[in-house]
Every structure is written in C-alpha cells, then in structure tokens.
Amino acid sequence: MSRGNTRQRIQDIALELFAERGYEKTSLREIAEQLGVTKAALYYHFRTKEDLVTSLFEDLVLGPADEVIVWAEARQPTTLETKLEILNRYSACISKATPLVRFMHENQAALRELSVGEQMKARMFTLLELIKDEDAALSDQVRCSSALFTMHSSLFALESSGAGIEEKRRAALEVARELVTSAHHGPAPRPGAETSSARHG
Amino acid sequence: MSRGNTRQRIQDIALELFAERGYEKTSLREIAEQLGVTKAALYYHFRTKEDLVTSLFEDLVLGPADEVIVWAEARQPTTLETKLEILNRYSACISKATPLVRFMHENQAALRELSVGEQMKARMFTLLELIKDEDAALSDQVRCSSALFTMHSSLFALESSGAGIEEKRRAALEVARELVTSAHHGPAPRPGAETSSARHG
Amino acid sequence: MSRGNTRQRIQDIALELFAERGYEKTSLREIAEQLGVTKAALYYHFRTKEDLVTSLFEDLVLGPADEVIVWAEARQPTTLETKLEILNRYSACISKATPLVRFMHENQAALRELSVGEQMKARMFTLLELIKDEDAALSDQVRCSSALFTMHSSLFALESSGAGIEEKRRAALEVARELVTSAHHGPAPRPGAETSSARHG
Amino acid sequence: MSRGNTRQRIQDIALELFAERGYEKTSLREIAEQLGVTKAALYYHFRTKEDLVTSLFEDLVLGPADEVIVWAEARQPTTLETKLEILNRYSACISKATPLVRFMHENQAALRELSVGEQMKARMFTLLELIKDEDAALSDQVRCSSALFTMHSSLFALESSGAGIEEKRRAALEVARELVTSAHHGPAPRPGAETSSARHG
DNA sequence: TATGAATGAGTATTCATTCAT
C-alpha cells in the first residue's frame, strides 16, 4: 500500500492520539490498529514507545527551539528588543506544532519520566533565563514564566472563543510581549504590589 | 496503630504520589505499600481509584472554588473590584492545596477521562467567564485565561527562584490582577507592545 | 479448591516443567495453565520468574549445601576422611532434589544470567576447594571437579541402565570417592600419566 | 567488504554468542548486528536458527565424532587398548571445538528440542557403549559416563586453575583413561568401595 | 476494618520468519 512513508504515518497518528488521549493512555496497539499495521511494525521503525515520542519532539520542537536559543545567545546581553524577538520567533516555531505543544502541556507528569521531557524542560528554562533579567524581582519572574506558559496554553485553550489558531497565537504573543516588557528593566521603583495594577504609568 | 484516620492517610499518600509520579503511573499497590496496608484496604475506603482521586478534589478544591463562584455570582454584573476579589479569594483557596493544583496542572490529559476532571474544567470555565467581559477582545480573553493559569503554575514552577510558596502566591496574584485589570473594559492607555500599544483608543 | 498450598503447587509444577523443557522454554503461561490458575496468580506468589526459580534453589539445595559447607569448614585442615564425608553428605542432600540438579546441570547457560546461578556456582566452587588440596596437580583438580560433576550427572544420566535413583546415587558416590581419594595427598611421585592407572600403590 | 566468507563469519559470531549467552538468549538480531548485516542476510545463508546451530555441530563435532565411532566399530570386540584410543581420539577431536563443547554442555535443555541435539546425544550414547562393557556393573557405567563428561567439562571448567586449554585437555584425558581402565573387565573382585581407590593393582 | 488470594484484560517488547526488491 504505502511505501517509505510509514514512519511518518506512525508519527502522525501517534501525535494525534498522544495529544487526544494522553501518553500513558495511548497504547502502541491502538496506534498500530489505527494505522492498519501490526504492533511489530511500529517496533521496526521505533525502538521503544519513548523513542517514538522522542522523535516527535526532535522533529517538531527541539530543533526549532534550539535555533531560537542559539540566535538569542549570540546577542547577549539581552535588550528588550531581543527579548521580544525571542517571543516572536518562539511563537512562530511552536505554532507549527500545536498538537505537540498541547501534548507537552497536558502530560507534564508523564514527560517527567522521559528523557525528552527533561530536554524540553531545559529549553524552557533557558528561554526563561534569556527573557528575564538576572536579578529580576519575583513578580517579574512570574511575568516572564507566565509569558511562556501563555504562548503554549493559548494554542489549545479558549476553544469557546471560536477563534482560529493563528488569531489565538497572535493574541497570545501580544500578551506575552506585554508581560515581558512589563518585567523588563528590573528593579524600577514600583508602588505596593497588592493594589498597584497600574505600572509604568 | 492508627485508627479511624486511615481514610485520611490514604488520601495524604495518594496525593503525594499522584503529584510526584502522575495519576497513571501511580498504582494502588504503591499507595498501599507506602501505607503498610493491603490494596484491598484501599477498596474498603474508596470504591475505585477514580473515587479516591475524586475525593481529593472534593475535599480540597471543588468546595472552596464553588464558594468563590457562589460569592461572585451573587454580585453580578461584575465590576473590576469584584474580579480582583475573585482572584484574591481563588488564590487563597488554592494555596492550601498546592500539590493538588500541581497534580491537576500536570495531569490534564489523564484527568480528561475522569468525571472530576470535567467538573474542575467547568469551574475553571465559570471563573473565566466571571473574570472576563462577555464581549472581550481575544487578547483580553487570553489575559484572563492567563491570569488563572499563572496562579496555578506559579505555585510549583519557579523552583530555581528559591522563593517560598507564600511569596510566589503573592507574586502570582499580583501579576494575575494586572492581567485582569488590563483586560477590563479597556480604554486605559498602555505603553506599547509591538503594534497595539494604543488600545481601545 | 486448594488453599494455602498454592505456592507449593506452583513450585512443584514449575520445577517439573523447568527440568523437562528448560528455563527459557518454560513460560509462566504454561505453568499457570497446568495449574489451572491465571498467570496473575503466579505473580501473587512470586514477584518474577527469577524469583520463582530462586525459591526452588533456596528451598531445595542452597540451604542443604550450605550446611555441608559449614560442617566442612569447621573441621579444617581437611583430612581425607573429611573429604569423603563431604561427598557423603552432599550426595545425600542433592538426592532429595534430583529434578533441580538436573535442571541446574542442563541449564547452566540460562542460570548464568540469574543471581541464584551465581550463588550455586559459588557453592560448587567452595565445595571444590574443600575437596581438593591447595597445591593439587592439575589432574587432581580435574579428579575433584569430576567427582562433583559425576554426582550431579549420574542422578539423571544412565537412563538406559534401568537402575533406580538410589542405586545410581550410590554408584556415583562410590566413583566420586575414588576420584577424591585418588587426588588426595598431592604431589606423590607418579609414573607417566597416559598409562598409569595404578596410583598410590 | 567481505565476500564469499559471510557464511563462515556468521558461524563464528553465532558460536561465540551461543556459547557466551546461551541458545535461547541469543537472538538472530544480535548476531546480525554484531556482524553488521541484516537479519535477512542470515536467512540467505541459513534456512532457520536451528539450521545455523546445526551447521556448527556438523562442521565441528558431528563429523569428527563419527570418524572416531567408525574407527572404533571397525575393531570390535573392544579391548582396553581400543577404548583408551577412543578417548585419545575423541579428546583430540573436541579440543578443536571448545566453545561448541561448552555450548553443548551448558545448553542441554535447549538442545533437547533440536534434532541436532538428539544426534549428539546418540553419538554420546554410542561412544559410551563402545567404552563400557556390555554387562558392566552400574558403578563402572558411571565411570565410563563420567570419563566422557570429564573430557567435556574440563575444557571450560577449572578457570581458576589458570591452566591452558591444552594442559587441561591432557589432564582430563588422563583422568578419563583411568576411569575407563578402572571400569574395564568388569566383575573383578574388588575390595570395599569406601577405602579402595587402587584397583587392578 | 481489614487481608489473602485470585482474575481478566491489558501493557511494552521480542522473536523467528517471510518476501518483494
């Protein structure tokens, strides 16, 4: 029937099922059945289930994310401009892999046992470091962390809004940029946290 | 040894393990072993594994969250003040249940198959509706959604910051309040993110 | 049906099948089927397949062999009398576990990967050390090693002889004793190896 | 790379792995991998796994052993001289195939299911018949059987002795010859087994 | 309140083997 593209087809179905039903709940039997092949065929293409999921990350986000990081690390110290451009680029790169981002977000517990999970976590950490100032106040760290989270979660949350994925991405990017902008130039004198929502005013 | 409080002890260990290793990866055998009882003992106290996890949500967040919702629904239409107070209250109520919040956040895929997952999702949705304006722009919806996410994730993220949990909670609350304030009815001039610096102008 | 003795029955059937068909070729499914229980029942009584086989060795030969060793080590330096008594005792102790001895003998390759295999090997080594003189000539080492081997293999070899197991055991013991006797008092001048059958004459 | 000799190389690696890890534990995948070819390549050269192992026996011991048997059967009735010469010749022929002998010895259970195993067993039986007198006492049968066993096992046992393989072979041959000599001409009056190691003196 | 013993359905993974190219 098909030829040469089986590996790709496995990845496609796997990603779909992983995102839909979760990593642990998705068995290789299901994937194989949905593909119309035997379990053993999967094992011809991927050594283990972990290998399969790893391949998804490698092909879809690890590489792209690394490019962003490499680009960013080349222009340290990091200006606000750079930070915002990191957001732009990262947003672009994950927007091509929405199901995987959703999967990553919703299966953190499962990913923790997987080495690729560690790798992703490390990337996130690096991005966060690049985005936030070294001596940033805790609330500014939260802002930056939240910026990243927001870009992830907006890709699959807000289903009720009826918005398309590209719209959502742009909106999330906007909010993320605000958060990071707001967190920039660190320890500027700021009025009391609880009440003051108006900053830089 | 213990008497009468076994149910409680089961819940404690279960929560700890669920949060640490994930829902699917945590078997009833492990819980029982760590408790020094038989699996069958768990079944005396909880009808199923789902029952056990459900009980955790009911005891720790469903009730408290409902109180917030009830309180908020009683004072519609929702002013900014109310919105911010919702954040205050919700922040307070989840801060007592950090491991469960972490569990919820990191096991969304697993929870989706559980009825208690649906219930939690419904609460989140309701809170979101209360926080955001009905006809809010997409970016404002993102802000509000992000506000909620932020309060959740900050409780267990940012490990590297060395901050205590109460500090983090406060910082997250601050950011959440800003986001919601910013999303509220709009025409406040805000310093520029990329394009839309001037909004609702 | 049965109660309390399931563990024992598992061991019985397992030993029978292990001895008959070999360790690797005997699956837990077979054992369970022959017992009329589910595989899972086996796992209630033994944590792994290795555990099951280990229990057989522990119950049937490790203990008894250790007794022989302890007894022997208590009366060093080892006289010929002691050596011969070691053979007597060891012969007695393995004669109660013929199928296991056969299993051990015929599945050495499989046992090598099992920790209980190492343990048995260690015992054999110790017995050998006790039986042979420290500075024994190579041929005397062969004699002693052969004595042990003989006692093992005679329990299940020589099927064609039609002899009963107790007869075989006695015959093997006799030969083993000769071999060890012949190997005793070390570097006695001996005429040319190839032809010399008359030693100690 | 290599050409024409692939079959040989497969046999070499296979023998090595079979001897090292056992028949069942050695998969064709491993063999192929270690050779740098595909599993399918093995199947070009050997119809089945059993075929592969059979070829090893045929090339290395079945033929040589048959020569010994043919030679011996030609000079019946069997004198002691002939018997000892059988040992000499058999010792010589197996000394060229130590890994295979070890493999045979340590994988008897696995070989029992293989037709080549039956064949080898038949040879051993024939050799035994040639070596022992027809109406030999049981203990003499044990002696002869033990003689054979000894020649096999000494090739790979006694690692701790530090002796070379040729030395070991010679020592084993010596012991085997003694055993067979001792077993020869059967019902000679013999003093009480317990003490007498010196027979035919 | 608990346990001991068991089940049925499932999991990931491995293996020898086949066959078109």
Added chain:
DNA sequence: TATGAATGAATACTCATTCAT
C-alpha cells in the same frame, strides 16, 4: 547477495478490581 519492511505469536509483567473470610 543482500536489504527494508512487515507479520504473528509469544513473553514477562502490571493493574484495577473482587470477594470470601
């Protein structure tokens, strides 16, 4: 001479759950 792709049957093991005691 080989390979790439696949299969069918098996394996050890785990899990949530049940129930008589």
